[in-house]
Amino acid sequence: MGSTPMAKNRRHKLILGVVMLVVFLGSGLYFTMVKTVTITADGEHLSITSLAGRVEDVLQVAGIALEDGDVVEPDLDQKLVKGMEIQVQRSFPVAVAVDGDVISTRFTGGTVAELLKQLGVRVEDLDLVEPALTWKLNSDLPQDIYITRITKDHVVEEREVAFGSKQWAEPTLERGKTKLIRKGQSGKIHDTFEVVYADGEEIERTLVSSLVVQEPRDEIIGLGTKEAWNTISADGSAIRYRDAVDMTATAYYPGPESTGEWADGYTATGVKAGYGIAAVDPKLIPLGTRLYVPGYGHALAADVGGAIKGKRIDLCFETYQEAIQYGRREVKVYILD
Numbered sequence: 001m002g003s004t005p006m007a008k009n010r011r012h013k014l015i016l017g018v019v020m021l022v023v024f025l026g027s028g029l030y031f032t033m034v035k036t037v038t039i040t041a042d043g044e045h046l047s048i049t050s051l052a053g054r055v056e057d058v059l060q061v062a063g064i065a066l067e068d069g070d071v072v073e074p075d076l077d078q079k080l081v082k083g084m085e086i087q088v089q090r091s092f093p094v095a096v097a098v099d100g101d102v103i104s105t106r107f108t109g110g111t112v113a114e115l116l117k118q119l120g121v122r123v124e125d126l127d128l129v130e131p132a133l134t135w136k137l138n139s140d141l142p143q144d145i146y147i148t149r150i151t152k153d154h155v156v157e158e159r160e161v162a163f164g165s166k167q168w169a170e171p172t173l174e175r176g177k178t179k180l181i182r183k184g185q186s187g188k189i190h191d192t193f194e195v196v197y198a199d200g201e202e203i204e205r206t207l208v209s210s211l212v213v214q215e216p217r218d219e220i221i222g223l224g225t226k227e228a229w230n231t232i233s234a235d236g237s238a239i240r241y242r243d244a245v246d247m248t249a250t251a252y253y254p255g256p257e258s259t260g261e262w263a264d265g266y267t268a269t270g271v272k273a274g275y276g277i278a279a280v281d282p283k284l285i286p287l288g289t290r291l292y293v294p295g296y297g298h299a300l301a302a303d304v305g306g307a308i309k310g311k312r313i314d315l316c317f318e319t320y321q322e323a324i325q326y327g328r329r330e331v332k333v334y335i336l337d
Contacts, residue, residue, distance in 0.1 A: 035080050041088035052080055067091060069106025092139040098147040109138045112145055126150035151197045161187035163216040170222030177224040184219030239292055241334040247311040251326035267303035279303035279314035290336040
């Protein structure tokens with residue numbers, strides 16, 4: 001027997017009820033699992049409805065790709081909840097030159113100090129940071145960072161101080177000669193400098209102090225004051241002399257035959273003219289100097305003459321005949337004092 005129309009109708013109603021129940025239950029489950037969240041990225045605000053379970057999943061659904069260094073809040077592993085606001089902060093490339101190396105990284109923005117802290121780069125008080133630690137970096141104006149290590153040190157350098165020279169009279173040394181009595185010794189000074197280095201290279205130095213560790217000692221030069229005496233043998237005895245000069249000697253008689261109107265018998269120094277008196281050029285032989293002239297004998301430079309210039313000497317004789325007989329000669333005049 002086949003089913004009655006009433007039985008078939010009941011089955012249809014039952015199947016329809018089951019289908020409606022399944023749809024109802026499925027709809028409830030869907031509305032329970034689906035979530036609408038807001039994503040802020042790249043200057044845009046997106047409202048996304050999704051069944052995604054985590055933040056990372058919903059970003060993939062939204063087609064938002066992440067770069068290394070990008071910061072997402074909440075974290076990528078965070079469970080997605082309805083109404084969640086997700087912030088994607090983009091990073092930008094930054095290079096930090098420090099200690100002879102270049103650190104390439106990505107940064108989401110902030111001050112130079114925050115970037116260096118993030119990288120674990122220490123900055124000492126004297127270091128030069130360009131741009132400054134307070135400078136704010138952003139993607140619109142990315143900027144490389146340069147850190148110059150500034151250090152200071154104290155350096156001591158020794159320099160030499162030249163010695164001087166002094167002279168003194170040395171009575172044991174002949175006149176005109178010199179002798180080193182004491183050697184000179186250079187002095188020493190320790191100069192202390194504050195030296196500033198930039199990345200190990202000296203850029204500045206300032207003298208802080210100078211300390212004399214050894215005084216210079218002047219050299220002493222002895223100037224001879226001792227008269228250099230020589231001797232000649234004359235008239236059976238030794239005559240000591242200081243110097244000898246080759247001269248042209250002439251003879252004169254203090255009478256009118258030789259001196260004309262000046263024949264008063266006295267010399268220019270007031271000494272009475274006679275044998276042993278010589279006329280000289282005072283520029284060469286000072287008046288009052290004792291002399292010895294071979295072939296004439298001892299003489300005193302006590303007179304002058306208009307024709308007696310330079311290496312000329314005029315020897316006085318007692319008579320006119322003696323003067324004529326002596327005439328003119330080349331002689332060596334010995335200076336006795």
